[in-house]
Amino acid sequence: MAKKIVLIGAGSSMFTASLVRGILDCRELDGGVLGLVDINPETLDFVTRLCRKLIESRGQGPKVEASTDRKDVLPGADYVTATISVGGDDAWENDLQIPLRHGVLQPTGDTVGAGGFSRALRHVPVLVEIAQDMERLCPNAILFNYSNPMSTLCRAVNRETRIQCFGLCVGADLIRRYLAALCALPLAETAVYASGINHCMWALGFQWKGRDACPLVRAKVAEVAGRDAGAFERELRKYGGLEKKPDQPFHGVQPFSHRLFEQFGLFPGPGDTHVAEFFPHLFRRPEDYAAFGLKLFNMDWKRKATAKFMELARAVADGKLSPREADLADASREEQQVVGIIRALQAGAPYTFHVNVTNRGYIPNLPDYACVEVPTYFDSFGAHPCAVGPLPSCIAAVVSHWVHTQELYVDAALSGDRKTALTAYLSDLSCPSVAAGEKICDELLAANRHCLPRFQS
Numbered sequence: 001m002a003k004k005i006v007l008i009g010a011g012s013s014m015f016t017a018s019l020v021r022g023i024l025d026c027r028e029l030d031g032g033v034l035g036l037v038d039i040n041p042e043t044l045d046f047v048t049r050l051c052r053k054l055i056e057s058r059g060q061g062p063k064v065e066a067s068t069d070r071k072d073v074l075p076g077a078d079y080v081t082a083t084i085s086v087g088g089d090d091a092w093e094n095d096l097q098i099p100l101r102h103g104v105l106q107p108t109g110d111t112v113g114a115g116g117f118s119r120a121l122r123h124v125p126v127l128v129e130i131a132q133d134m135e136r137l138c139p140n141a142i143l144f145n146y147s148n149p150m151s152t153l154c155r156a157v158n159r160e161t162r163i164q165c166f167g168l169c170v171g172a173d174l175i176r177r178y179l180a181a182l183c184a185l186p187l188a189e190t191a192v193y194a195s196g197i198n199h200c201m202w203a204l205g206f207q208w209k210g211r212d213a214c215p216l217v218r219a220k221v222a223e224v225a226g227r228d229a230g231a232f233e234r235e236l237r238k239y240g241g242l243e244k245k246p247d248q249p250f251h252g253v254q255p256f257s258h259r260l261f262e263q264f265g266l267f268p269g270p271g272d273t274h275v276a277e278f279f280p281h282l283f284r285r286p287e288d289y290a291a292f293g294l295k296l297f298n299m300d301w302k303r304k305a306t307a308k309f310m311e312l313a314r315a316v317a318d319g320k321l322s323p324r325e326a327d328l329a330d331a332s333r334e335e336q337q338v339v340g341i342i343r344a345l346q347a348g349a350p351y352t353f354h355v356n357v358t359n360r361g362y363i364p365n366l367p368d369y370a371c372v373e374v375p376t377y378f379d380s381f382g383a384h385p386c387a388v389g390p391l392p393s394c395i396a397a398v399v400s401h402w403v404h405t406q407e408l409y410v411d412a413a414l415s416g417d418r419k420t421a422l423t424a425y426l427s428d429l430s431c432p433s434v435a436a437g438e439k440i441c442d443e444l445l446a447a448n449r450h451c452l453p454r455f456q457s
Contacts, residue, residue: 003346004076005062006035006141008130009083011043014309015146015335017328019081020051022335024058026343034062035073044068050317057323070133077138079342082130083146086122087451089306093299094447095119100296102436105283107273107294110148111199112402113280113430117409118444120149121421122451124156124413131161142345144168144338150198150356152406155371158358159410166383167356167371168337171201175269178254179206183216195363195374195388197399198356199274202266204388217267221258256292264394273297278402280430341378348380357385365390370403401429416454418445 005023010016016036023029034051038044048066055061067073074080085092092115096106099114109115127145134141143165145153154167176192179185185208193205206213256272260279268275276283276294283289289296313328315321337353344351355376359366362374362385377384391399408424415421422441431437445455 003029003078003342004033004035005029005079005081005342006037006070006073006077007081007083008037008070009081009085009147010036010047010066011038011040012083012085014306014313014328015083016047017050017054017313019335019338020054020061021323021328022339024055024061026339029062029342030060032062033076034064035077036064036066037068037070037073039068041068046314046317050313053316053319054323054328070130071137074133074137074141077134077141079144079338080130080134080138080141081144081146081338082127084123084126084130085147086126087448089299089303091122091448091451092119094444096297096299098443098447099430099440102440103284103432104280104430104436104440105286105289105296106430107276107289108297109277111151111274111277112149112405113277113428114425114440114444116149116152116277116406117412117425117428118448120152120406120409121413121445121455122448123147123149123153124410125454127153128156128160128414131157131163131165134163135161139163142166144341145356146334148198149406149409151371151373151403152409154356155358155369155406156410156413158371159369160414166341166376167198167373168334168341168353169198169270169356169373170334170337171199171270171274171373172354172375174271175201175203175267176206178269178271179203179213179217179267182220182253183208183213185213185216193375193388194269194354195372196268196391196395197371197402198373199270200278200399200402201269201354201373202264202391202395203269204266206267217261221261224253224255224258225262252293256294259292265392266395277430278398284432344378345380345382351378352376353378355383355385357383360385362387363389363391363396365393365396366400367403369407371406405429414454416452416457418442418455421445421455 095115095118096109104114106115143163145167150167154165157165172194180187180190189209191207194201194203196202254272256276257268261267312326316326340351343349356371356373359368359370359372363372374388375386405427412421412424425441426437
């Protein structure tokens with residue numbers, strides 16, 4: 001049976017282009033409908049033309065519908081993806097720069113800490129409203145959320161609506177890729193088994209050819225310890241042959257994750273820039289970040305990368321380049337998750353991925369309401385999250401704090417109340433003091449006021 005998939009936030013063109021390519025390779029969606037939604041009409045027109053060019057290049061594909069109003073497109077939807085960015089890069093820059101003026105340093109600023117808090121205030125109400133529209137217009141549809149802060153947003157939807165919502169992220173795969181590269185192992189011969197919350201996951205197991213490879217990881221981490229990380233990386237590339245493995249990108253040694261592995265016993269991921277933000281009390285000074293080679297998030301780099309991609313994408317949409325010439329695939333291949341899940345649900349082809357779901361005892365020493373990231377098996381009967389067992393107490397203590405703090409983010413975002421918002425941020429470990437917390441909260445509310453309608457009354 002032909003299915004309808006709706007992309008809300010279709011203006012996230014890098015993801016949209018990759019997802020459409022994946023949909024075109026999914027026979028279960030042949031003859032279906034692709035719905036595109038974006039609040040910017042110019043962006044929507046461009047993305048619609050781009051998608052039609054991609055479909056034309058394959059010779060067949062879904063029918064395309066597009067609207068700036070999701071209510072026009074949601075009826076009849078079977079699957080909905082959300083890649084929203086409320087306030088865009090300008091609001092994200094506020095999330096980084098305002099806390100920085102008060103001494104709060106952030107390598108990413110999109111999940112927890114001042115940036116995650118501020119982003120939650122903007123995104124939670126919008127995603128909940130999307131899910132509420134789904135309850136009325138396509139109540140049996142599944143919502144796949146890709147937007148950050150992932151755990152907070154999925155928790156809000158699951159708490160406030162009856163819509164089945166899964167949060168998708170490539171974090172576990174990035175851990176696998178990193179450990180395979182670190183140990184100079186062929187990626188296809190490795191597997192990882194991880195759990196935790198989004199952007200703060202912990203590898204419970206790492207295998208090579210079905211055998212426990214954790215001793216090899218420990219040996220490699222010990223080898224890096226006390227050495228220059230850059231020199232070790234160059235040596236690894238030279239002797240490990242990483243430059244000859246295009247399927248195995250290596251983004252540099254992750255010294256903070258190494259240190260946590262030595263101390264906590266499990267390897268965290270998906271990388272230092274995310275993991276460090278769950279330990280802001282360890283990074284109060286610039287030199288604390290510098291000691292681990294961490295830098296503040298570079299918005300200029302992000303804008304340049306987006307502009308470069310958009311130039312190629314517009315050339316395809318305008319017929320100046322073919323999709324093959326432009327190669328618009330997202331390097332992280334995030335679309336493989338949702339395409340694999342849809343294929344499993346439609347055809348029963350088994351598929352397992354680490355997915356963000358409501359806990360329900362899968363990690364028994366975290367709250368049942370928590371949004372946790374665990375291996376989840378999909379087939380024609382639906383989703384089957386794995387019970388992974390308790391996290392080590394030292395890890396559960398860290399993760400539990402953020403579960404409760406993210407719950408406060410949800411309360412604040414939906415309340416539209418300044419006092420509730422301030423309570424949430426004062427509970428956040430990144431808050432440097434009561435006085436600074438008040439200033440950060442008020443300045444973020446003021447700077448992003450146009451994106452916070454609930455806080456305007």
